[in-house]
Amino acid sequence: MGIGAPDPIIDLKDVRFGYAERPILDGLNLTVPKGQILAVMGGSGSGKTSLLGLLGGRNKAWSGQVRVDGQDVGHLNRSQLYALRQRLGMLFQFGALFTDLTVFENVAFPYREQTDLPEAIIRDLVLMKLEAVGLRGAAPLMPSELSGGMARRVALARAIALDPMLMMYDEPFTGLDPISVGIIGRLIQRLNATFGMTSLIVTHDLNETLRIADRVVVISEGKVYRDMTPQDVRKSDDLFIRQFADGLPDGPVPFHYPAPPYAQQLIADHVSSS
Amino acid sequence: MSHLLNLIEALGAHVNRLLARLGLFARFSWSVLSVIGICIARFTLLVREIYFSGVRSLAIITVSGLFVGMVLAVQGYEVLQRFGSAESLGSLVALSLVRELGPVVAALLFAGRASSAVTAEIGLMRATEQLAAMDMMAINPLARIIAPRFMAAVVSMPILAVIFSSAGVIGAYLIGVQLIGIDDGAFWSQMQASVDFRIDVLNGLFKSLIFGIAVGLISVFEGYHAAPTAEGVSSATTRTVVTSSLSVLMLDFVLTVWMFRGLN
């Protein structure tokens, strides 16, 4: 590493983690430099969401190092962790807006809780953030009155409130109509560039992701399986990548859940019932 | 034989689970209690929760208290007048309410109405990742969401118990004096002679405080640890009501023996 090269924003070394006895992440290595938009893809249960939990300090790795902006997340005490989290932003899958507050109050929440800014300034900041996501007019609405896409945009406005250095997106495109998908995608791109952030997107949606990401990392069996640019993903010959990219029902990820031979089971049923 | 072994194994596993849950409850309660200071500093949050848990329960508490008092008067009179002691009705009603029925029934009603709502609310917030979002914004959800709801139960419970008992006494007065015709003066003077402020009223208030702490902790615990599904939230809500009710009754027994045993 050169003297002038800055520390990577994310640095994962040999990370092992799981919820039960079997590890989900088994020797994961990943480095993310500042300013990059990274897409993390993989099958269901491959550990993509656990990865976000590790970075945010909600999960503690069994072994290995999880470094965010140079700090070892697994060994921070509570106040240090909270100080770090104030510089992170997370967009949850369905927005996770506070249902008893209005849109305005949701976005104002981080300002009111973490800063001592006067209400007048908070008001301006909230309106600015809402304007950035195109929902300034929705400020007085309640979350229950918003569509899925709008709710997620409000959650995005809330997540960028304190100008985080790292934004984490948990399946931001899932369940949205194509227009909303396009809107969110462009917002991620624009915010990353405008605010000099680093963005990490956990997603299934290949099309939009390939359009906006700088780099794609595919996780399989607890490790980084492939680390490539979006163009390489499109051109790849790898069976797993192709199954993923083209949406093929069968391939390295099998269609059939493990079961005894078909004919044998059918005959056995007849034999036992006669 | 294998059935018996299976049964014992199942029983053992069940006891294990119960103990593990009890340990989790203890740890969680400790976490909640340790952030109470912050919660009191954010007084506005607490006031809001007292409104939703306490003030909104006023109707059911007052009406129930009134009816319980009236029933006590009817039943009590029926029995007392056989021994010619109908004037003691005031004492009977007041002591029953202040010592036992006020704290206990108010706690049971509170558990059913307010605590179940708190459990459902917290469970839903957890299921929709609102608590996780708050945590990621570096704001402790225990201090901001959980603790105020717990403190609201602790503060509301004694107030509701007192209101229940008062409503009950008034109800008994309406039936006993106005309707049945017991002497007004005897009703109140007998009552005042037998209800001691320190022994009865203060002990009753202390009981309701303990109930408030128990019910408050149970309701936030169940909500916080509910499975993030519709079924999970629903069963957590049921568990709150059942566990709270049983706890109130068991604590009532222990507290009654401890507080009133020395009287004779």
Next chain:
Amino acid sequence: MNRSKFDLAVGLFVALGMIGVAFMALRVGNLASFDSGAGYRLEARFDNIGGLKVRAPVKSAGVVVGRIEGIHLDRESYEAVVEMRIYPQYRFTNDTIASILTSGLLGEQYLSLEVGGDPSYLTDGQRIPKTQSAMVLEKLIGQFLYNKASESAGSSK
């Protein structure tokens, strides 16, 4: 979210609670006639206290002048020792008689004090010399039967 509405409602709620406590204390309970613990202590010994309990009233001419504070058995003389606290505004003579009476026919038992003509008064910690034990129903019946028996025995002579 209307903060002032919450504040008002909760304020009323708490006020209602305080009114309830006041109601319980004054109308339902005996706080109005609360003895603050002031007064002086007297002692009395009885052969039998019957159903007298701690916190039973001490009355003179039917007026409550104090409370029983403690009851125990003297381990040497096997007498019942009753400790009571008398309100400071009342004084009783040295030849006061302390009796255990029953209010009504089946009511609670209380301690009654009848003053005598002695010019000097009892002070804190002193013992009331003359006492009359409670009337125990079984003894009365026994006495009654015995009297009846001796009467008929005498008249049959």
